[in-house]
Amino acid sequence: MDATPSLHATWRTSRTRRLITGAGITAALAASVLLPVPARAITTETAATLTETQKKVEETAAAFDEANKNLEELQAKITDNEARIAELEEKLPDAQAKASRAMREMYKHSKGSNPLMSFVLNTQSLDEFISGMKYLDQVKDANIEALQELNDMQAELEAEKTKLSTAKAQAETEKQSAEEALSEAQSLREAAQAKADAEAAAELAALQQAAAEAAQNEAGSNTTPGNVTTPDNGAVSWDTDQASFIAEWAPRIDAYLAGSPLEGQGTTFANAAWKHGVDPRFSPAISNTESSKGRHCFLPYNAWGWGSSSWGSWEEAIDAHVAGLARGYGYTISVAGAKKYCPPNWFNWYNNTLSEMNRI
Incomplete structure (x- = not known):
């Protein structure tokens, strides 16, 4: 040095x-x-072995640190993903209820007696009638689309959750292997x-x-x-x-x-x-x-x-x-x-x- x-x-x-x-x-x-x-010093062979094993310790220690860092990053992603899933699951029941109400109203309206005549009698003009029909369709479509969007996002997050869980399991295995390699090198x-x-x-x-x-x-x-005593390596x-x-x-x-x-x-x-x-x-x-x-x-x-x-x-x-x-x-x-x-x-x-x- x-x-x-x-x-x-x-x-x-x-x-x-x-x-x-x-x-x-x-x-x-x-x-x-x-x-x-x-004085007799340690042999060249022993000195070379010390150098080689020390290098191995440093290499495996670096690999262990990297594996541990990777595992921590994956866990952070898993935690974030689970939080987003929980948030969507909290919103989903309200969205489903809203969409169901819209569909029930549309169903009741369509089953009523002569809905076209009802619209004609209750509107002041043809433009108002057309706007009203469009509004009802938009309400239905908006609710269904919102529900579909939530379902799609939840499915995507669930897929990501599975992917991250698999990656975490692999990372844990890699960390264990790195730790065992480090322990072996230290021995x-x-x-x-x-x-x-x-x-x-x-x-x-x-x-x-x-x-x-x-x-x-x-x-x-x-x-x-x-x-003069020698150190107790077994300590x-x-x-x-x-x-x-x-x-x-x-x-x-x-x-x-x-x-x-x-x-x-x-x-x-x-x-x-x-x-x-x-x-x-x-x-x-x-x-x-x-x-x-x-x-x-x-x-x-x-x-x-x-x-x-x-x-x-x-x-x-x-x-x-x-x-x-x-x-x-x-x-x-x-x-x-x-x-x-x-x-x-x-x-x-x-x-x-x-x-x-x-x-x-």
């Missing part, structure tokens, strides 16, 4: 450096700077990350051992660095739908961020995590390591010490940061990612961030 946290401002590096104390200083420096043996991404984590764990073990030996040689004592389940995922993680993240500038952004973090296939605890925890949950941002809405980026809102910033983690750092925290995110003090950065993740 173009803007990586390795380009952090000096204040950020200094702040993290102050977090290292005691034997951790020697161990961290030995592990990241003084070791003569190069593959998680499996690839687990493999990368296993490789990173082996790297970490070697680094810790080497750091401990370096510390002992330098200090002439039995001092060893503190324990996040992707075997669920988006709504259930958000319902589980948004409140947990909100509780973690309570009282901070990021308070209330749990749903934003959870949605971004689902969309990009990232551990939902990852970005919130980094915000604590880098800025005390947004209290000390060196650029607008940049709570993560993220290069030279700034944003116009927390929502925009959170989505961008989680997307950047997915592309550049993987599904969750790792030693390799910590060394990339915070090269000078990766050891302490890793421990602090993972500790915060475990609190969420």
